[in-house]
Amino acid sequence: LVLQQALLLAGGASMEAPQEADVDFSEIFSMDKIGYNARSLNHCRVFVAIVSGMAAGIMGLTGLLGFATFLLTTCILSVLMFFKMGGQPKPYFKKPEEVWSEGVMAAMMSYILFWTLFYDIVTSTDLGPSAHPLTLGIVSSGDTVGEAHALGFHLGLGFAPASRITRTDAAETRGDTAAHGSAGLPLSR
């Protein structure tokens, strides 16, 4: 053990005693490698969450079915990672079970964001000739004025709902956002 420590100092690797009580204390972790793995894992999980969130929104999934697709795609990613590591996740994580669960909660936020965004885009976008030129065609039909107001205003995307009654310019409609509830968003169903 003394020789190993001398080699570590010579090699320049940083040492970190593990904090958890159930981790083997004879192991020495390299913090920069842990950080590298965490960044790679986070990148993969967030990208898969974004892509599957877009797919769920496009296909019009709502409620529990949407969360089920998130869990399914997360499991698919974990299985692919497991096989990319040759079936041995132990060298790459502090505990081998972390290959299934690490980074999932952070990815869930991205999933929900893109899920609701694309659900709203697909549900309430009018590409027809009634599109207002200032909004590049992303306007909502009359039924969903309120939710487009709320969603567009909060997301800062410049959604300008074109109601059946009036068709005003983008700045004016953004100015008087009504406090409509998000009844049309998928999470409430």
Place this chain on the structure above:
Amino acid sequence: GTSLCAEAAACGPSMGRIHNFTVVASLAILIHATVCAIQHREYLKAVQQPFTHPPMEISLQCVFAVLAGTWAVLGQKGNFVPIRTTTHLAMQTIDSLDPGPDFIHFNTRELADPAVAWV
């Protein structure tokens, strides 16, 4: 065993390019599916039918884009390294530990009788 693109570095930059292209392609396919879905909903509004399920081609596009994007991002950024220093240390040989005979000097001490120096 490891998957096909586990050694992406060994395969060279071509595999990296395939992964990059597939990542961008999956996002492009999803954007295309968005436009298709919007047109489908407009069609349903025109014929006044309720939305029940997306058409098969949109579903296939979405599923394919998700699977392709998952595979591509793993090939692109899924290069994990072992975090335990014992893994690295176990691969070292004795040659790396001992500097070897490079620094062994001979004949460094002056002898009392120089006549026997090079015997």
